[in-house]
Amino acid sequence: MSAGRASAAANPRRSAWRRSEARAGFLLVAPGLAVLVVFFFLPILAALALSFTDFDIYAVGDPSTARVVGLSNYARLLRDPVFWISLKNTFFFVLVGGPLTVGVALGTALLLNAKGVRLPGLFRTVYFAPVVTTVVAVATVWRFLYHPRFGLLNHVLGFVGIPAVDWLGDPRWAMPAIVLMAVWKNYGASMIVFVAGLKAIPESLYEAAVLDGAGAWRRFRAITVPLLAPTFLFVGLTTTIGYFQLFAEPYVMSGGDGGPVNSTLSVALFMYKQGFRWWNMGKAAAIAFVLFAVILAATLVQARLQRGRET
Amino acid sequence: MSRRPAPLVLAALLCACGGPGPGAPAPRELRFWALGREGEVVRDLMPEFERRHPGVKVTVQQIPWTAAHEKLLTAYVGRETPDVAQLGNTWVPEFAALDALEPLDAGVARSAVVGKGDYFPGIWETNVIDGVLLGVPWYVDTRLLYYRSDLLAQAGVPEPPRSWSAWRAAMAAVERKGGPGRFGILLPTNEWAQPVTLAVAAGATLLRDGGRYGAFRAPEFRRAAEFFVSLYRDGLAPPLANTQVANLYQQFAAGDFAMYVTGPWNLGEFRRRLPAALQGSWATTPLPAPDGMPFPGTSLAGGASLVVFRASERRDLAWQLVEYLSEPGVQRRFFALTGDLPARRSAWDDPALAGDGRAAPFRVQLEHVRPTPKVPEWEQIAANVWERLEPVARGAVRLDQALALLDADVDRILAKRRWLLDHRKAAAPAGSAP
Numbered sequence: 001m002s003a004g005r006a007s008a009a010a011n012p013r014r015s016a017w018r019r020s021e022a023r024a025g026f027l028l029v030a031p032g033l034a035v036l037v038v039f040f041f042l043p044i045l046a047a048l049a050l051s052f053t054d055f056d057i058y059a060v061g062d063p064s065t066a067r068v069v070g071l072s073n074y075a076r077l078l079r080d081p082v083f084w085i086s087l088k089n090t091f092f093f094v095l096v097g098g099p100l101t102v103g104v105a106l107g108t109a110l111l112l113n114a115k116g117v118r119l120p121g122l123f124r125t126v127y128f129a130p131v132v133t134t135v136v137a138v139a140t141v142w143r144f145l146y147h148p149r150f151g152l153l154n155h156v157l158g159f160v161g162i163p164a165v166d167w168l169g170d171p172r173w174a175m176p177a178i179v180l181m182a183v184w185k186n187y188g189a190s191m192i193v194f195v196a197g198l199k200a201i202p203e204s205l206y207e208a209a210v211l212d213g214a215g216a217w218r219r220f221r222a223i224t225v226p227l228l229a230p231t232f233l234f235v236g237l238t239t240t241i242g243y244f245q246l247f248a249e250p251y252v253m254s255g256g257d258g259g260p261v262n263s264t265l266s267v268a269l270f271m272y273k274q275g276f277r278w279w280n281m282g283k284a285a286a287i288a289f290v291l292f293a294v295i296l297a298a299t300l301v302q303a304r305l306q307r308g309r310e311t
Numbered sequence: 312m313s314r315r316p317a318p319l320v321l322a323a324l325l326c327a328c329g330g331p332g333p334g335a336p337a338p339r340e341l342r343f344w345a346l347g348r349e350g351e352v353v354r355d356l357m358p359e360f361e362r363r364h365p366g367v368k369v370t371v372q373q374i375p376w377t378a379a380h381e382k383l384l385t386a387y388v389g390r391e392t393p394d395v396a397q398l399g400n401t402w403v404p405e406f407a408a409l410d411a412l413e414p415l416d417a418g419v420a421r422s423a424v425v426g427k428g429d430y431f432p433g434i435w436e437t438n439v440i441d442g443v444l445l446g447v448p449w450y451v452d453t454r455l456l457y458y459r460s461d462l463l464a465q466a467g468v469p470e471p472p473r474s475w476s477a478w479r480a481a482m483a484a485v486e487r488k489g490g491p492g493r494f495g496i497l498l499p500t501n502e503w504a505q506p507v508t509l510a511v512a513a514g515a516t517l518l519r520d521g522g523r524y525g526a527f528r529a530p531e532f533r534r535a536a537e538f539f540v541s542l543y544r545d546g547l548a549p550p551l552a553n554t555q556v557a558n559l560y561q562q563f564a565a566g567d568f569a570m571y572v573t574g575p576w577n578l579g580e581f582r583r584r585l586p587a588a589l590q591g592s593w594a595t596t597p598l599p600a601p602d603g604m605p606f607p608g609t610s611l612a613g614g615a616s617l618v619v620f621r622a623s624e625r626r627d628l629a630w631q632l633v634e635y636l637s638e639p640g641v642q643r644r645f646f647a648l649t650g651d652l653p654a655r656r657s658a659w660d661d662p663a664l665a666g667d668g669r670a671a672p673f674r675v676q677l678e679h680v681r682p683t684p685k686v687p688e689w690e691q692i693a694a695n696v697w698e699r700l701e702p703v704a705r706g707a708v709r710l711d712q713a714l715a716l717l718d719a720d721v722d723r724i725l726a727k728r729r730w731l732l733d734h735r736k737a738a739a740p741a742g743s744a745p
Contacts, residue, residue, distance in 0.1 A: 056727055057687050060388060061409035065731060076723075082698075149558070169552060256377065259501055260552045261701065276381050278691045 051285035060279060073286035083287070085262050086270040087294075089175055093266065094243045094298070097179040101239055102232075105187040109194030110224075124195065128188040135185070139252035142181045143168070168253060171263035178249050178264055185249075186242075190235045197231030198224070233306045237299055244295045247272065267291045338368040341628055342393035344383070347376045349397060349450075349615070352648040353636075360635045367628060387411050394623040395632050398446060400437040400616045405687040407440040413619040413626055415633075416444045424634045429655045433612040433680035440685055446616030447633050448654035450645070452574045453610045454508050455676045456599070457581070461592040462489065462569040471596040473606040475538055478599040482547040485569040494549050496570040497559075498542065501552040503693035504611060505572060506700060510535040511681050512608030513601045518721070522686040523729045525721030527696075528714045534601065536700060536710060543704040550704060560584035563593075572598070574613065575673055579650045595669045597676045612680035614654065652677075688724050695720045 051073055053059075059066035077083050108127055112120050130138060145152045146167035154164040167177040201224065209219050250264035251272070258265030258273070267287060275284030345353050350373030357369045372393070374382055380402060386392045387409055398406065406412050419425050427435055430448055438446035458471055466484035482495020498505045510517060515531035518524065526532065542548040549568070556562060563571065564585050571577075581593060597607030617636060619629040635641060642658035645651065652673055653659060664670050683689055699717040702708040 054727060057405060058408055058727060058731055060384070061411070065727075065734075067730075257501075261501075262698075278688075279384065280691075 047285045047288060050281055051289055053282045055281040055285075057279040059281075066282075069282070073283050074290065077283065077286055077290060082262060082265070083267075083270065086258070086265045086267045089263065089265055090244060090246055090267045092175055093179060093182070093246050094240060096176075097182050098236075098239050098243050100179065101183045101187045101243075102190060102235055104183060105190035105235065106194050108187070109191045109198055112191075112195055113198040124192070127191055130185045131188040133185075135248040136252055138181070138185055139249065142177075143253065146177055169260055171261045174254070174260055174263045178253060181253070182243075182246070182249050186239075190239060193231060193235055194228070197228050201227045229306070233303065236302060236306065240298060240302060241295055244291065244298065267294075338366050339625060339628065341367060341369045341395065341625055341632060342372065343369055343632065344372050344374055344379075344393045344396040346374050346379045346397050346399075346615070349649060349651065350374060353645070355648060356636065356641060356644065359641075360632060363635070364628070364631065369632065384409075390622060392620040392622050394620060394625050394629040396618055396620065397449060397615050398618050400434070400446065400448070400612070400614050401683055401689060403438055403446050403616060403618070404440055404685040404689065406618070407443075407445055407685075408687040411620060411622070412445040413621045413623070413629075414443045414445060415447060415619065415630070418630045418634075419444060419447075422634055425637045429639075429657050431612075431654065431656070431677040431680065433609075433682060434614060434654055434677065437612050437614075437682040437685070438616050446618040447637055449615050449617045449636060450642075450649070450651035451654050451677060452576070452613030452615075452652070453673065453676050453680050454504060454572050454574050454598075454613075455607075455610060455672055456570055456572055456596050457577065458570045458594060458596065459563070459566065459592055460594045462493075462566055466569075471594070472599045474599050474602045475608075476602050479538075479542075479547065482542070482570065483545075486547065489566060489569070493566055494568040495547040496542065496572070497551070497556070497563075497568040498539070498548045498572060499552055499556065500543075500550055500697060500701065500704075503696050506536060506539045506696055507683065507693065508572065508598070508611050509539050511611055511683075512598055512604075513538075514604070514609075516684075518684040518686065518692075518725075521732065522684055523725060523732065525692070525718040525725070527717045527721065528711075533710070533714060536703070536714065538601075540700060540704040540710065544706060564589050575650075575652050575670075578669055595672045597672050597679070607676060607679050609679045609681050610676055612682045614652075686725070686728060688728060691724055692721050695724075 052068055052070060053066045054069045054073070055066045111117065112123055112127075117123070144150075148154060148164055148166040148169065151167070153167065158164065165173055167173050205223050205227075206219055209223060214222065245268050246266040247268040250258055250266055250269055254260075254264050256273075258269050268291065271284050271287040271291070274280045274287060343353075344350075350371060354371050357371060360369060361367055376399075379399075383392070383396065383398070383402075383406070387406075392411060403412070419427065425447055431451065434448045434451050438444055438448065456471065460471075462485055463469075463471070463481060466481070466488040468481045468484055472478035472481045485495050486493055507517070510532045513531045513535040515529060515535060516526050517532065519526040519529070527536075543550050559571075560580065562568065563581075578595075582590070585593065598610050600606045600608035617633045619626055619633065623629050636645070637655070639653075639655055639657045642653040642655055643661045646653050646658065646661060646664065652670070653661075653664075659665060659674055664674075683693070686692075695717060699713045699720070703710050703713045
C-alpha cells in the first residue's frame with residue numbers, strides 16, 4: 001500500500017520529466033520528420049488523389065479541366081491489354097531474374113569466401129564494379145555484345161554451332177537478354193551482403209562438423225544455409241522489390257519504348273510512358289499504386305514463406 | 312472559352328516595343344531553345360542577328376531530341392519557357408492545348424519577310440490550330456521512296472513506280488529476280504509513319520468530326536491498311552522493326568531490299584555510308600499514288616517550326632528572331648550547315664539544292680503533303696495504329712476486326728477532348744453574353 005502511494009507520489013514528477021524528454025526527442029526528430037512529410041508522405045497522398053482524377057495534358061494547361069473520375073483509372077487499367085503485358089513482363093523479370101541474381105551472388109560469395117582464394121579483395125571489387133557503373137554505359141556495351149551480326153555473344157554461340165539470335169530485336173529473346181544483363185549488373189550488391197553474412201558464421205562450427213565427418217555439401221546444408229537465412233531474407237526481399245521496379249534497363253535498351261512489340265515493356269516503363277510521354281498523369285498515378293500493391297503483396301508472401309521455412 | 316487574345320494585343324506589343332533605343336544599357340537577353348544538331352549549328356547564325364540588333368544577346372540552348380518534349384512541358388509547368396523555341400511540328404497542337412504559344416498572325420500580316428505564299432502549304436498548315444497561326448516552319452521533313460535503280464532495272468522496271476499497283480509489281484519483280492533473301496521494300500514495323508503515310512496518300516482523314524472520333528474504319532484508311540499488311544503477308548516486305556535492321560546502309564548496299572520509304576535525313580547518310588561503287592545506283596522519287604489518284608501520292612508534313620512563347624517578356628524581339636531565321640538567305644545558310652531542307656520555296660533556288668537530282672523529288676513531294684491530325688493526343692493514337700495492324704500482318708486477326716478495335720481505342724483516347732469541346736461550346740454563349 002505504502003509503496004503504491006509512494007510511486008503515485010513520485011509519478012507526477014516523473015511523468016513531467018518524461019513529457020519534457022518526449023518533447024526534446026520530438027524536437028530532435030522534427031526536422032527529419034518534416035522532410036519526410038513534405039517530400040515523401042504529402043507527394044504520395046497527392047499522387048493517390050491524382051489517381052482518382054483524369055489529370056492530363058489539358059489539365060496541365062488549365063487545372064479546372066481535371067475531373068474526379070473515382071476508380072475508373074483503375075478499372076480501365078485492368079481492362080488494358082498493354083498493362084497486362086507489362087505486368088507479365090515484370091513478373092517474368094522478377095521470377096527469372098531474381099532467383100538468378102541471388103543464386104549467382106551466393107555462388108560468387110562462396111567462391112570468394114573459400115579458403116585458398118588469392119586476392120579476394122581484387123575479385124570482390126571486380127565483381128562489384130558493374131553495380132556502380134551507370135546503366136547507360138552498361139547498356140551501350142551490352143548493345144554491342146547483343147548485336148545480331150557483329151556481337152560477341154552470337155560469335156561465341158556460333159562456335160558451338162548455335163545459329164545467330166537477334167537478341168534485342170526478336171520479341172521472344174528481348175526480355176531474356178535484359179534479364180541476363182540485369183543479373184550481371186546487379187548481383188555484385190547481393191554478393192557483398194552474402195560475403196558479410198558468410199564471414200559472420202563462426203569458423204568453429206565448420207571445424208566441429210569436419211571432426212564429426214560432415215562432407216562439404218552437408219556442411220553447406222546444415223551450417224551455411226540456416227545461419228545465412230536472415231541474409232537470404234534480406235537479399236531476397238530487396239532484390240524482389242528492386243526488380244519489380246524494373247525501368248532503366250529496358251528504357252535504355254529499347255530506346256525508351258519497351259519494344260519490340262512491347263516485349264520489354266515493364267510496369268514502371270508503361271507508367272513513365274503514360275505519365276511523361278503522353279501526360280496522362282491520372283492513369284500513371286493509378287499504375288504507380290497498382291505496382292505498389294503488387295510489390296507489397298509479393299513482399300508479404302515472400303517474407304511469410306521464408307519465415308515459415310525458418311521455424 | 313477560348314483564352315487566346317485578339318491579334319491586336321500582339322500588334323500593340325510590336326508597336327510599343329519596336330526599335331531598340333540607341334542608348335540601351337544592359338544587353339537584352341533572348342533565350343532560344345533548339346534541338347539536336349540544329350541547336351549546335353544555329354549558333355553560327357546568331358552573330359549576324361546580334362549585329363543587326365545592338366544590345367541583344369541570344370542565348371542558344373541545345374536540347375537533345377529525346378529529352379526535348381519532356382523538357383519543354385516541364386518548363387511550361389515551371390513557368391521557365393524560353394522566348395523562342397524550335398518545336399517538332401507535330402507538337403504544336405499539344406502546346407496549343409496548353410495555350411503556351413503566342414499567335415503569330417499579326418506578326419506575319421505586318422512582316423516583309425514571312426509570307427504564307429512562299430511556304431509549302433501542307434507544311435504551313437501544321438502550324439495553324441483552330442485557325443490561329445502558332446508557328447513558322449523552319450525546315451521540312453517528309454517521306455518519299457528511296458530505291459536501288461540498278462536492282463529495279465535488272466528486274467525489268469526502268470522507271471520508278473507511280474501507282475500502288477505498279478509499286479507492288481516492282482517489288483515482286485525485284486524479288487523474282489533477286490531470289491531468296493531479297494525483299495522488295497523495307498517498311499520498319501515499329502514506325503507508325505509507314506502505314507499512316509500510305510493512309511494519307513489514300514486520302515484518309517484518320518480522325519473525324521473535328522478530331523472527336525477515330526475514322527480508321529473509313530474506306531480510305533481501310534484501303535491503305537489492306538495494301539500495307541498485304542506487303543508483309545505476301546512476303547514483299549520483311550516484318551522487321553528498325554531496331555532489328557542491324558545496319559540499314561550495309562543491307563541496302565547488299566541488296567537485301569530494293570526500296571525504302573524514308574526522309575531527307577537519309578540523303579546525307581546514304582551519300583556517306585553507301586560504298587562509292589553504289590553511288591550511281593540509288594535514287595529518290597515521290598511516293599506512288601493509289602490507283603486512280605493523281606501522282607504523286609500525298610505524304611506527311613513533317614519538320615520543325617519556330618514558336619514564340621506567350622510567357623516571354625520579349626515577344627517583339629522573339630518574333631524578329633523568327634523573321635531573321637526565316638529570311639531566304641539565312642535559310643540557305645542553314646541548309647548548308649545542316650542539310651535540313653528549307654521550308655520556303657525561294658530558298659530552293661540555291662544551286663546546291665536545285666542541282667541535286669535526289670533532292671528535287673523532295674521539292675515535288677513537298678507540294679503534296681498533309682499534316683497528321685492536329686490533336687494533342689496524336690502521338691498516343693499513332694502508337695496504337697501498328698499495335699492493332701501487326702496481328703493482321705501476321706494473319707492472326709481479320710482487318711475489319713482490327714480496325715474496329717483501333718477505332719474503339721482512339722475514341723477512348725479522345726474522350727476527354729470530346730468533353731472539352733462540348734463543354735466549351737456549352738459555355739461559349741454564356742461567356743459572350745454582355
